[in-house]
Amino acid sequence: MSPKSQWAWVLLSALLLALGSAAVSSRVLELSDRFIDVRHEGQWLVMFYAPWCGYCKKTEPIFALVAQALHATNVRVGRLDCTKYPAAAKEFKVRGYPTIMFIKGNMEFTYNGDRSRDELVDYALRMSGPPVQLVTRTESVDMLKGSHTIFFMFVGQQEGVVWDTYYAAAEGYQEHGFFYATGEDIAAQHFDFEKLPAVIVYKEEQHHFYPHGHLAHEMDPNEVNETIFQWVNVERFTLFPKVTRFNIHQLLKTNKYLVLAVVQEDKLNQIATHELEFRDMVEGVIRKHRPRYHGKFQFGWIGEPSIAHSIILDQLPTPHLIAINSSTQHHFIPDDDPLQMTPQALHLFLESIVNESAVAYGGDTYFVRLNRALFEVRRSLRDMWQGNPVLTTVIFGLPLGFLSLIMYSIFCGDCLVTEEDPEEDHEKKE
Ligand SMILES: *[C@@H]1O[C@H](CO)[C@@H](O)[C@H](O)[C@H]1NC(C)=O
Numbered sequence: 001m002s003p004k005s006q007w008a009w010v011l012l013s014a015l016l017l018a019l020g021s022a023a024v025s026s027r028v029l030e031l032s033d034r035f036i037d038v039r040h041e042g043q044w045l046v047m048f049y050a051p052w053c054g055y056c057k058k059t060e061p062i063f064a065l066v067a068q069a070l071h072a073t074n075v076r077v078g079r080l081d082c083t084k085y086p087a088a089a090k091e092f093k094v095r096g097y098p099t100i101m102f103i104k105g106n107m108e109f110t111y112n113g114d115r116s117r118d119e120l121v122d123y124a125l126r127m128s129g130p131p132v133q134l135v136t137r138t139e140s141v142d143m144l145k146g147s148h149t150i151f152f153m154f155v156g157q158q159e160g161v162v163w164d165t166y167y168a169a170a171e172g173y174q175e176h177g178f179f180y181a182t183g184e185d186i187a188a189q190h191f192d193f194e195k196l197p198a199v200i201v202y203k204e205e206q207h208h209f210y211p212h213g214h215l216a217h218e219m220d221p222n223e224v225n226e227t228i229f230q231w232v233n234v235e236r237f238t239l240f241p242k243v244t245r246f247n248i249h250q251l252l253k254t255n256k257y258l259v260l261a262v263v264q265e266d267k268l269n270q271i272a273t274h275e276l277e278f279r280d281m282v283e284g285v286i287r288k289h290r291p292r293y294h295g296k297f298q299f300g301w302i303g304e305p306s307i308a309h310s311i312i313l314d315q316l317p318t319p320h321l322i323a324i325n326s327s328t329q330h331h332f333i334p335d336d337d338p339l340q341m342t343p344q345a346l347h348l349f350l351e352s353i354v355n356e357s358a359v360a361y362g363g364d365t366y367f368v369r370l371n372r373a374l375f376e377v378r379r380s381l382r383d384m385w386q387g388n389p390v391l392t393t394v395i396f397g398l399p400l401g402f403l404s405l406i407m408y409s410i411f412c413g414d415c416l417v418t419e420e421d422p423e424e425d426h427e428k429k430e
């Protein structure tokens with residue numbers, strides 16, 4: 001050990017002791033109720049968990065990788081057993097397991113994204129910095145292009161209504177996106193803008209502009225505010241993202257039609273060839289026609305059909321296509337067999353949604369919500385049964401068994417007697 005790493009080790013051990021922790025196998029710090037007292041010191045990414053929770057166990061190795069990746073940053077990564085330390089769980093209003101929070105100063109943010117290493121690391125990095133980070137070297141922009149799928153960039157003097165609104169939007173969306181600012185000289189080597197200030201989103205090796213940047217000084221400030229927030233809200237997604245249980249709620253906030261190619265991914269994230277061809281066909285069409293559909297549609301694909309099932313409240317063969325009106329929750333399904341679907345048929349389907357001639361199903365009515373709840377219960381039971389028939393039988397079978405015994409004894413108090421009676425009669429006759 002070099003003196004430096006020895007020193008670091010002493011510090012780490014001291015910290016662990018201070019937190020009243022047991023031994024840890026990874027860089028994830030084991031926290032206790034005493035965390036309530038030290039939460040204000042520095043920045044924390046904390047997983048609140050319970051030892052019996054399966055999702056927590058699944059997240060554990062990922063969390064260890066996250067701690068590893070954030071090791072050299074100023075974000076400390078810890079976990080807290082809520083069954084052992086209920087006071088801390090109460091302090092942070094933990095409602096489910098696992099709950100992952102970013103904690104800095106008096107503020108705490110609950111993480112709602114995918115529980116993958118990359119997403120969690122990005123999230124912690126975003127949350128640990130200021131809402132807008134200044135870029136002062138041109139190489140830095142190259143690095144950003146290499147490391148982020150999407151980022152926003154403000155170019156120009158950092159003053160005036162566009163800057164103020166950009167900063168406010170960055171604060172509002174800090175959990176969901178990276179926001180930067182730089183001067184004209186550096187930006188000119190990377191983006192082709194004509195007028196300043198410019199607000200740019202960079203994604204998938206292209207950049208797009210907030211359309212009113214240089215005209216904003218002539219506009220009503222409220223309109224500038226509204227249009228920048230809305231623009232950031234819809235531009236923070238790539239053209240064809242993978243949609244999961246976690247990010248679908250964010251995608252629905254775009255107030256566009258959400259159009260999803262549904263395929264079946266196996267445990268190794270493999271997709272059957274014919275399903276892959278369908279997905280690629282959809283992606284090809286929308287990439288080619290981005291300007292035509294970008295205003296009204298957000299696209300994506302699902303690898304876990306059960307997400308689609310809970311939207312349409314029915315089973316759906318894969319591959320398939322569904323479209324959802326994000327404000328009313330109505331959904332649309334093409335008439336054609338998806339495997340026979342041509343790009344032309346896809347255009348017609350999208351058009352029929354926009355001109356409201358397509359048949360809309362579902363919606364956010366009371367009846368649909370009730371149905372949705374029942375559907376989810378049925379599905380969880382089925383999943384449970386498929387996952388572990390024995391356990392399911394024990395959990396639901398035992399109480400049911402007891403219940404039927406109790407019912408039997410209440411309503412059938414003398415069944416035993418009457419059942420025996422005929423036999424006795426028999427015997428008597430014989
Ligand atoms: C700007 O718009 C956002 C989102 O609509 C809103 O939350 C915020 O209060 C607005 N700010 C101002 C200064 O109007």
Ligand SMILES: *[C@@H]1O[C@H](CO)[C@@H](O)[C@H](O)[C@H]1NC(C)=O
Nearest residue numbers: 255256257296325326327328
């Ligand atoms: C959703 O449905 C409503 C009501 O029919 C409609 O006004 C709106 O334009 C539709 N589209 C989107 C993208 O919300």
Ligand SMILES: *[C@@H]1O[C@H](CO)[C@@H](O)[C@H](O)[C@H]1NC(C)=O
Nearest residue numbers: 347348349351352355356357
């Ligand atoms: C809506 O669009 C579809 C597909 O392009 C077309 O067949 C239909 O006639 C249109 N309906 C209306 C009312 O414009």
